[in-house]
Amino acid sequence: MAFKTPRGTNDILPEDQAYWSYVWGTAEQVAASFGFGRIDTPMFEDTSLFRHGVGEETDIVEKEMYSFDDLGGDNITLKPEGTAPVCRAYIQHGMSNLPQPVRLFYENPHFRYERPQAGRVRQHHQFGVEIIGDPSPQVDAEIIELGWTYLSSLGLKNLSLKINSIGDGACRPTYLELLNAHLEHYEDSLCDDHRKRYKVNPLRVLDCKKPGCQSVSVNAPASVDHLCDDCREHFELLKGTLDDLVAAGALIPYTVDNRLVRGLDYYNRTVFEFEPADVKGQSTILAGGRYDPLIEILGGKPTPGIGFGSGVERVILNLKAQGIEVPEARTLDLICVHIGDNARRRLVTLAATLRAAGKSVIVAPEGRSMKSQMRYANNSGARYALILGDRDLEQGEATLRPLIGDGKEVQVGLDAAVIAAEMV
């Protein structure tokens, strides 16, 4: 065929929409229950926003951005992640003058040029939340609780929660030195990739799944053991609050995972991740962390922030895998079946008044036998068929026949209010 969706993109067909509205609806409801306001940032931004915000050394900036010059010569980039744009908006609109912190959520597509595979596409959709302007570990816990509330409201089961602290500007450099020394000592055991690159980003080694790197990272110094006093206190308070939430039944138990790191430069202190228990492939369905340095990097005054992003494609994959049923899309109320041209013309206007009365109505295709129209009505899933022949037109009445269940058909006048009232 001549045209198809570009690699890594998908049409979301009507039969799949029930999942999407279920997920978006749940996200909006949960976000509202935590007092978050929705923000929509543009689908594209100045490329420099991401170069500065996400970090030049990251994979996203180095090789995954959809960047191009527009006709005016500006270099723009399709949004690869949501946090930097939200922080840009926070600065641009002077939100530091609002009561702090500011709670924002979004749900929109993101674009990354990657090789597609299970749970990974080039245009993916995220539900994301941010709390900006509050350094307290209380809001870290609030964000994590919100993430869990969202996932559990969807009905997902068998999830695990991992948290970690990766320190801050005060303690991370010292820790990285320790880690580097350790990696250098066991350099020969590292996988080929990391033997070359561990000096550039030693944290990545901890995340590596190759046996060699795993064996080295098991005994590697853990960041949580080398936090500065402030970071340690922050982490302890966070764990304490999470423990309270677990005790109150508002959160699943968590584990501290020393090897949990984040790929974006702006993260500090708290990082966390929810994933299905049976891990395989691209499994993380919700992940986030604190990004206290970001607003200042983007030119605002120093302002702490924390948030998460959750991939809707992956969430839906898990909903399907777990056999979770979602509410069906709205069904059709009525199909108008005609016998004769005059009847059909009359049904067109009758359908219009019925729609105005709030019913969903379609008129069966012209030029088909009645049997064919009834078959069509049946396949359409409509609740009722309204049958009108030219000879009924003279009597001024039609037949309203239920298509679901075993109700009896009734004669009705050609009056939208009467017909609507008959459709229970």
Add this chain to the structure above:
RNA sequence: GUGGGCGUAGUGUAGUGGUUAACACGUCAGGUUGUGGCCCUGAAGAUCGUGGGUUCAAUUCCCAUCGCUCACCCCA
């Protein structure tokens, strides 16, 4: 960017070195006179991903290419 698997009607599959490529579901139409679902009958619908090669002959064998898919990298 690297590696594995796969490419036959709308969908899911079968099949063979040789006349009109099969089946199921779906679609459409019929099963007489104004009524769906079950059933029966029929029809439409495939340049067998694309290009090249081997061969008297290829959808079937070989190569390339593109696409899909899974995994690595990385990430939601």
